[in-house]
């Protein structure tokens with residue numbers, strides 16, 4: 001735990017436990033997105049599937065990075081990421097990604113990813129708004145802003161692929 005790091009945030013008036021809770025829920029979302037994306041990349045079928053699979057793997061790698069960034073910040077603030085894997089699904093804001101029945105239906109796959117990214121964008125926007133309303137934790141703000149930017153890029157990438 002970053003003792004002084006937490007203390008300055010607390011002294012600035014931030015409800016640190018409330019913040020840690022939000023970060024833990026987002027942390028769970030990242031693992032779940034990583035899991036589903038990695039699986040989807042392996043399951044997709046059809047002529048165009050290698051290209052789609054490599055794009056899904058690309059964003060999955062970033063979700064894994066987000067997980068790590070959130071875990072570091074939770075620990076710095078004196079919290080702990082969940083120790084039981086099953087708790088991730090229980091606390092997540094976005095607990096699943098739809099796996100289309102027909103995995104050759106790449107449009108449905110891309111739409112499922114866009115939907116999942118939309119959920120992530122909403123989560124990080126809510127955390128940023130909360131942080132902006134208290135204005136006192138620039139370190140978490142920077143991390144969440146950076147993650148939000150990448151989620152927006154993910155959504156945009158798959159919207160471009162969808163071409164609608």
Ligand SMILES: [Fe+2]
Nearest residue numbers: 030062063066
């Ligand atoms: Fe992410």
Ligand SMILES: [Fe+2]
Nearest residue numbers: 117120151154
């Ligand atoms: Fe994402």
